[in-house]
Every structure is written in structure tokens, then in C-alpha cells.
Amino acid sequence: MNKCIELARIAKERGDSPVGSILVKNNTIVGEGIEGGKTFKDITYHSEIEAIRDATKSLNTSDLSDCILFSTHEPCIMCSYAIRHHKINTIVFAIPVNDVGGYSSKFKVLEDLSVKKWGSTPKIIKGILEKECLALHE
Template sequence: MEKKWMEYAVKISKENAEKKEGKPFGAVIVKNGEIISEGVNEVIASHDPTAHAELLAISRASRKLGTDDLSDCELYASGEPCPMCLSAIYLANIEKAYFANPAEGNPLATKAQYIYKQVGLPNEQRENKLIHMPVED
């Protein structure tokens, strides 16, 4: 864990917010003391609700390294990852992910907190349902 990587993630998140191309979130992937990739929130610019900083950084790191296993990397994020980004962190096998700003009390993370609560509920109690629809061969 190195403070300079977190400071850099926060710096790029602020720069992104100033450009008004996305929300103030930034993330960097570090391997062996070197930044492998970075990402900023591009939701507004791309009209893509999945264009989160962490997802973009993970995707870029995977392409650069030629693997989906980032277990030898660390992620530094300006904000606490939302459920979608946390899932990607698990899928990429990133064992250590650091964040600067917690989601609780952050007005920009209201939806993330709602989703965390929803995914903890049984499917029948969720507002958005997953419906099994088998197809015969």
C-alpha cells in the first residue's frame, strides 16, 4: 500500500470532475510499484452506466497484461467501489483494493448503497427481479 497511488487516484478523479465528463471517481491498477492502468468515471461522456473508473482500469489492465487474473495487482480508488465494481474486483482476483472516500454519507454513492442492500435480499424481495427462463435444446 502506497499513499502516492491513492493521491494519484484522487487527483485524476478531481480532474475528471472538472472536465464534467463523469462523476469524480478515479482508479489505478498497480503492479510491482508501477501503474499498469488507470480509469476515470466516463458515465456522462459515454452514456454508459457501466463506465466506472474501477471497471475501466481493470479492463485496461487485463488487456495490457494479457490476462484476466490480476491477483498480483492492487487497485486504488478515489471512492468506495459500488457493487458492480466490487464484483469486477473479485472476478479479476484483485486481493487488495484501497479506497479514499467511503460510500456512506456520500450523496454520489446513494444508489450504490441502495444496490448493496438490494443484492443482500432474496430475489423475491428485490425491486428488480431476476427471472429464470429455461430454453429447451
């Protein structure tokens, strides 16, 4: 999570929301993402999506079922769709996003079992270094 905080600081310094994400496989970072919606004028430029893109490129596969996603913030519903599509089995985040989060909002993409090809729901670990991640917003 400390690496996510480092990436979130980079996002904040360039004027984006302070969100950073990494994907880890076998204790090795295989993907990194820095929030960039304002910088790149692209609402889909979320750190989780960028970490997934980085990981699929470095691993040369779309199957990320052996990976753990770490993020400073709960993945939104858009990012949650990508997480489920790539079968990421564990998500660790610090700050919940109650209005559009894929876990804590009314749009529970991370818990949905109705899309059969997604398989089982990912394990969710929340609140890790929450205080430190909240401080990024000061």
C-alpha cells in the same frame, strides 16, 4: 492515491463524478481509470472498470490477483463484482459509498464467500486521503 485524485480531477473537469482509480502491480501502475458515465452516456463507465480493462490489456491476462486497486471512492456493487471476478486481492479507497458500495452497503459483494470461484475476499484498506478526496466534491 494521489494519482487517483489527479484522475478524479480530470473526470470532474469534464462533468463526470470525481472518481479515479489505478491498478498497481509490483509498485508499477498497470491500469488507470477515469469516471465517464455522463461523458459517454454509459452507466457502466466507472473508473474501477476502466482501470481493470486497462490492466487486463496491458498485462494480457484476466488474473489480476497480484494487483492492488486504489480508488478515490469505495467500489460500487457492479465494480466489486468485476474486482472479485478478476481476483484483485487488495482494495484501497478513500470515501465509503454506504448506499451501493460493495463493502459498506448491505450488498457486501467484496465480503461474499458464496461464489466459490471468487476465492478468498480481498483485503480492504479504507480512509486513505479521505479529506482530500472529499474536497473533490466541493
